Amino acid sequence: xxxxxxxxxxxxxxxxxxxxxxxxxxxxxxxxxxxxxxxxxxxxxxxxxxxxxxxxxxxxxxxxxxxxxxxxxxxxxxxxxxxxxxxxxxxxxxxxxxxxxxxxxxxxxxxxxxxxxxxxxxxxxxxxxxxxxxxxxxxxxxxxxxxxxxxxxxxxxxxxxxxxxxxxxxxxxxxxxxxxxxxxxxxxxxxxxxxxxxxxxxxxxxxxxxxxxxxxxxxxxxxxxxxxxxxxxxxxxxxxxxxxxxxxxxxxxxxxxxxxxxxxxxxxxxxxxxxxxxxxxx
Numbered sequence: 001x002x003x004x005x006x007x008x009x010x011x012x013x014x015x016x017x018x019x020x021x022x023x024x025x026x027x028x029x030x031x032x033x034x035x036x037x038x039x040x041x042x043x044x045x046x047x048x049x050x051x052x053x054x055x056x057x058x059x060x061x062x063x064x065x066x067x068x069x070x071x072x073x074x075x076x077x078x079x080x081x082x083x084x085x086x087x088x089x090x091x092x093x094x095x096x097x098x099x100x101x102x103x104x105x106x107x108x109x110x111x112x113x114x115x116x117x118x119x120x121x122x123x124x125x126x127x128x129x130x131x132x133x134x135x136x137x138x139x140x141x142x143x144x145x146x147x148x149x150x151x152x153x154x155x156x157x158x159x160x161x162x163x164x165x166x167x168x169x170x171x172x173x174x175x176x177x178x179x180x181x182x183x184x185x186x187x188x189x190x191x192x193x194x195x196x197x198x199x200x201x202x203x204x205x206x207x208x209x210x211x212x213x214x215x216x217x218x219x220x221x222x223x224x225x226x227x228x229x230x231x232x233x234x235x236x237x238x239x240x241x242x243x244x245x246x247x248x249x250x251x252x253x254x255x256x257x258x259x260x261x262x263x264x265x266x267x268x269x270x271x272x273x274x275x276x277x278x279x280x281x282x
Contacts, residue, residue, distance in 0.1 A: 006041075010227060014052070014230040015230055016038065017035060017038055017039065017042070017052070017056065018056055018230060018233070018235040020034050020035055022234065022236065022237065023238050025176070025201070025205075025239055026060070026064075026201070027246065028127075028177025028180060028181065028262075029261060029265075030120070030123070030124065030127070030168075030172050030174035031057070031060075031174075032175075033172035033174070035053040036053070036116070036117060036171060036172075037121075040117050041278075047219055048220075048224070050115065051212055051213065051216045052227065052228065054208055054212040055212065055213050056228070056235045057208065057235070058205070058206055058210075058232060059231065059233065059236035060205070060235050060236065061206050063235075063237075063239035063240035064202055064239070067243045068198060071199075075088055084151055088150070088151065090158075091153050091155060092199050092203065094162060095158040095161045095165065095196075095200050096203045096204055096207075099165050099168070102166050102169060103208065106169065114170060114171055117269055117273065118269070118270065118273055119172065120172035120266075121273070123170055123172025123173050124269070125266035125267065127172065127174055127177060127262055128261075128262030128263035129259070131181055132259045134181045135254045135255060135259070138184055138254070145189040145190075152192075153192075157187075157188070161179055161193075161196060164179055164182025164186075165178055165179045165182070165200060175201065177255075179193065179196070180194050180197050181255070190254075198243065
């Protein structure tokens with residue numbers, strides 16, 4: 001079975017990875033971790049494969065821009081003139097900075113040592129346990145969240161969210177999961193934390209994609225255009241569907257189901273790696 005996956009045409013692999021990226025980018029289950037595991041199963045390795053996984057995140061970001069186009073447009077038009085729009089834009093910038101700075105400092109080291117299936121699986125399990133703890137804490141809370149509207153966020157709230165997001169530099173942690181669960185622990189409602197995680201994803205992932213693509217531009221040639229185009233288009237379409245679904249889901253559900261998924265999936269990867277059932281190549 002695994003030999004058949006490795007033998008799939010390159011464009012089919014790009015399509016599969018585009019779907020994986022789009023469906024997992026905004027769920028608290030780690031898109032990077034899933035891309036590393038899926039790439040391992042598909043035999044899609046090397047520096048160009050890593051660049052592909054980062055670049056197709058841009059497709060998911062375009063989906064967010066399309067979904068929240070009204071708020072984003074109003075913010076761009078009103079920046080510097082409208083207090084609400086200016087405060088919101090500054091909060092996003094503040095939250096973006098921790099991951100940007102730490103990413104520039106430690107990205108190379110992280111990719112060398114943690115971008116492999118076993119560390120990702122371990123992060124899946126740890127993240128799942130943290131989500132369960134945070135949800136149990138939220139269920140016991142007797143008071144309403146301190147922040148129930150995204151325009152109530154203060155700069156210190158934005159900084160805390162940015163620091164929470166920065167923990168997702170560890171693959172398998174989940175950028176959206178770290179931001180949402182961190183936000184809930186800091187007193188934000190689930191809806192506000194989720195919505196802000198979408199806005200924060202725009203500069204974070206587009207910046208990461210642009211930086212990585214430029215840095216490794218020597219790896220690319222014209223023959224790669226169909227591969228990247230398929231990944232970007234498919235990740236956009238699947239991410240747009242996921243954003244629509246998730247915004248409805250968080251209104252009435254907790255993230256416990258994602259916690260169990262992370263723990264079970266991480267355990268399966270570790271067990272199959274240790275027993276040799278699956279060759280989880282780096």
